[in-house]
Amino acid sequence: MTLDVGEAYRIRIETIGDDHFSWLRQRKYAGWVIIMDEHTKQYCFPLINNYLAGEQVVTVTVAQGERHKHLETCRDLWEELFRAGAGRRWCCLNLGGGVIGDMGGFVASTFKRGMDFVQIPTTLLSQVDASVGGKLGIDFFGVKNSIGLFADPVAVWIDPRFLSTLPDREIRSGFAEVVKHALIADAAEWERLQAATQLDHVDWASLIGRSVDIKRRIVLDDPLERGARKALNFGHTIGHAVESYLLEGEDRLLHGEAIAVGMICESWLSHRAGRLSAHDLDTIVNYLIRLYGHPEIPEAGFPAMIGLMRQDKKNDADEINFTFLDSPGRHVVNETATPEVIQESLRYYNRIRIQP
Amino acid sequence: MTLDVGEAYRIRIETIGDDHFSWLRQRKYAGWVIIMDEHTKQYCFPLINNYLAGEQVVTVTVAQGERHKHLETCRDLWEELFRAGAGRRWCCLNLGGGVIGDMGGFVASTFKRGMDFVQIPTTLLSQVDASVGGKLGIDFFGVKNSIGLFADPVAVWIDPRFLSTLPDREIRSGFAEVVKHALIADAAEWERLQAATQLDHVDWASLIGRSVDIKRRIVLDDPLERGARKALNFGHTIGHAVESYLLEGEDRLLHGEAIAVGMICESWLSHRAGRLSAHDLDTIVNYLIRLYGHPEIPEAGFPAMIGLMRQDKKNDADEINFTFLDSPGRHVVNETATPEVIQESLRYYNRIRIQP
Numbered sequence: 001m002t003l004d005v006g007e008a009y010r011i012r013i014e015t016i017g018d019d020h021f022s023w024l025r026q027r028k029y030a031g032w033v034i035i036m037d038e039h040t041k042q043y044c045f046p047l048i049n050n051y052l053a054g055e056q057v058v059t060v061t062v063a064q065g066e067r068h069k070h071l072e073t074c075r076d077l078w079e080e081l082f083r084a085g086a087g088r089r090w091c092c093l094n095l096g097g098g099v100i101g102d103m104g105g106f107v108a109s110t111f112k113r114g115m116d117f118v119q120i121p122t123t124l125l126s127q128v129d130a131s132v133g134g135k136l137g138i139d140f141f142g143v144k145n146s147i148g149l150f151a152d153p154v155a156v157w158i159d160p161r162f163l164s165t166l167p168d169r170e171i172r173s174g175f176a177e178v179v180k181h182a183l184i185a186d187a188a189e190w191e192r193l194q195a196a197t198q199l200d201h202v203d204w205a206s207l208i209g210r211s212v213d214i215k216r217r218i219v220l221d222d223p224l225e226r227g228a229r230k231a232l233n234f235g236h237t238i239g240h241a242v243e244s245y246l247l248e249g250e251d252r253l254l255h256g257e258a259i260a261v262g263m264i265c266e267s268w269l270s271h272r273a274g275r276l277s278a279h280d281l282d283t284i285v286n287y288l289i290r291l292y293g294h295p296e297i298p299e300a301g302f303p304a305m306i307g308l309m310r311q312d313k314k315n316d317a318d319e320i321n322f323t324f325l326d327s328p329g330r331h332v333v334n335e336t337a338t339p340e341v342i343q344e345s346l347r348y349y350n351r352i353r354i355q356p
Numbered sequence: 357m358t359l360d361v362g363e364a365y366r367i368r369i370e371t372i373g374d375d376h377f378s379w380l381r382q383r384k385y386a387g388w389v390i391i392m393d394e395h396t397k398q399y400c401f402p403l404i405n406n407y408l409a410g411e412q413v414v415t416v417t418v419a420q421g422e423r424h425k426h427l428e429t430c431r432d433l434w435e436e437l438f439r440a441g442a443g444r445r446w447c448c449l450n451l452g453g454g455v456i457g458d459m460g461g462f463v464a465s466t467f468k469r470g471m472d473f474v475q476i477p478t479t480l481l482s483q484v485d486a487s488v489g490g491k492l493g494i495d496f497f498g499v500k501n502s503i504g505l506f507a508d509p510v511a512v513w514i515d516p517r518f519l520s521t522l523p524d525r526e527i528r529s530g531f532a533e534v535v536k537h538a539l540i541a542d543a544a545e546w547e548r549l550q551a552a553t554q555l556d557h558v559d560w561a562s563l564i565g566r567s568v569d570i571k572r573r574i575v576l577d578d579p580l581e582r583g584a585r586k587a588l589n590f591g592h593t594i595g596h597a598v599e600s601y602l603l604e605g606e607d608r609l610l611h612g613e614a615i616a617v618g619m620i621c622e623s624w625l626s627h628r629a630g631r632l633s634a635h636d637l638d639t640i641v642n643y644l645i646r647l648y649g650h651p652e653i654p655e656a657g658f659p660a661m662i663g664l665m666r667q668d669k670k671n672d673a674d675e676i677n678f679t680f681l682d683s684p685g686r687h688v689v690n691e692t693a694t695p696e697v698i699q700e701s702l703r704y705y706n707r708i709r710i711q712p
Contacts, residue, residue: 071427071431075427078496078497078502078503079497082496082497082499082502082667085666109505110466110493110503110504110505111502111503112502112503113491113493113501113504113505113506113581114505114506114580135469137466137469140434140438141434141435141438143438145469146434146438146467146468147434147466147467147468148466148469149465149466149469149470149505149507150469150470151505224470225469310441311438
């Protein structure tokens with residue numbers, strides 16, 4: 001399956017093979033650099049390695065994990081590119097999850113004021129989310145993705161084979177963005193997902209294709225996040241803050257797990273604002289807790305989380321912006337809530353009791 | 357005088373006043389941040405300070421000079437923006453020379469993936485050069501402007517009053533870009549400049565206007581430096597390397613002084629390649645040495661300078677790219693020279709004897 005993102009680039013969702021690399025060769029880069037992490041070097045790189053013969057290829061491996069997605073790692077990467085003699089006419093292939101894609105894309109698009117790059121996302125999360133939209137960057141000042149820019153890759157290659165290299169928990173985490181896309185924009189897809197609480201019998205290529213397509217349509221309407229694209233923030237205003245707050249602790253949540261908490265809280269806010277029905281709220285909450293369990297969010301941290309929301313780049317200092325749901329498949333942007341009501345939504349989350 | 361850079365933004369060359377700031381107020385930013393250095397804080401900020409009343413304004417001052425145009429200063433600036441509670445709906449005003457414009461623009465366009473910024477260049481160099489073209493960035497790995505990106509400001513305000521705050525040497529340095537613009541694209545302007553070797557009786561507003569207009573036309577043809585814009589590199593391939601090499605020493609040259617050396621060497625290369633006549637070469641060399649003197653470039657450093665040219669973002673590892681002159685006012689891009697011939701041009705420069 002291929003999806004064109006306007007005239008800018010093409011997303012291919014299929015096994016990576018000869019065809020991909022002959023397209024890349026036609027572009028006649030002076031060299032290729034591949035950025036990966038320890039995990040993707042071991043499990044994903046071997047699946048593409050045999051297509052690199054005869055090219056000038058430099059590989060750079062960075063430590064794995066979100067906590068390395070910061071300025072110091074960028075400095076190391078830029079230095080590696082210099083030492084390798086890379087130039088603007090090189091191409092950078094980012095082989096990894098969201099950390100590699102966001103950071104590798106940022107490094108590439110600022111190296112000598114910008115070299116081309118191909119995104120090869122290897123996690124479900126990065127395949128359905130970071131692969132489209134052109135958002136690049138790193139964490140800074142304790143705030144996720146707070147330094148970065150918008151820039152398009154020359155191509156996105158999504159290979160579902162990479163998913164078999166991931167632990168179940170990681171797959172489930174990425175699945176939260178699939179759920180989000182359905183909830184904000186596609187009621188039929190939401191109905192389909194109701195059947196998919198077991199994630200081991202899924203036709204990934206089709207499911208990823210549908211999910212990426214939802215995001216693609218939203219992003220094309222609003223490339224720089226001035227309006228319509230805010231739809232994609234559903235679950236993320238609170239979810240990001242929960243994720244950031246727990247980042248340093250023992251009980252840290254994966255991104256999608258935190259977004260699941262955020263989607264529950266923001267569905268409750270949608271209901272409280274007179275938008276989402278009680279029945280729809282229940283359906284969403286039950287579905288998400290069945291998939292993601294119900295980790296408690298420490299109440300002592302609520303004020304710090306509100307502080308983090310204030311730092312979020314979509315918010316100014318004094319109002320917190322939300323995307324609410326009217327019903328599964330229909331959203332509304334530019335809603336707001338006060339810090340008090342936001343804390344109430346987190347208390348609501350902690351007190352949920354699911355009927356077995 | 358105002359010049360429109362396509363539909364992207366407008367360059368105003370006139371005294372900054374009420375009109376500028378009422379335009380800015382109409383854009384309804386949540387706050388303004390002003391980035392300046394120690395010098396512009398003392399000498400330039402007072403000229404605009406009285407227009408800021410009633411606005412939420414944060415001022416940030418960085419240490420002065422090219423050696424602070426690096427990643428650590430960016431880190432400080434980003435942190436200051438966070439501490440000030442700045443958001444994407446703020447506007448950043450960069451009040452200073454090329455260092456402040458390049459680095460402040462880079463910081464602004466990567467802060468929370470991009471906030472608006474206004475360039476207020478205060479040196480002649482930044483007024484005629486950095487003010488148009490969208491090139492932003494910092495020095496890294498010993499290479500000038502090697503990390504950065506292309507992004508447009510929302511406006512450029514050039515106020516000739518700022519020039520009276522500068523030492524003569526600084527003015528003369530900036531004037532090298534005025535000379536370059538004439539040499540590559542405007543024979544009539546080159547004739548006019550022949551009369552202007554005394555820089556104390558110049559109608560700056562007109563001269564800057566004509567010079568910026570030359571650059572504006574070239575940049576509009578080629579915003580991302582894929583082709584035509586390489587014209588602007590004249591004098592810079594060698595000049596940048598000379599500047600970088602001498603950066604740490606006692607005998608460092610200002611940017612324009614190094615570019616003057618570069619223009620002499622590259623005029624000689626143009627002549628050697630059978631393009632520029634011996635007469636035109638002599639005229640250019642005499643004019644530049646009369647303006648900039650004749651500092652010797654240490655021959656021991658030639659190999660290191662060649663290495664720096666190889667690092668330049670317009671070059672791949674194995675060929676050095678040049679813009680040559682056919683005659684004053686006419687250039688040709690995508691010429692090359694070998695390291696040996698480049699070193700010969702530097703030796704030519706060192707051996708020039710001007711007839712009084």
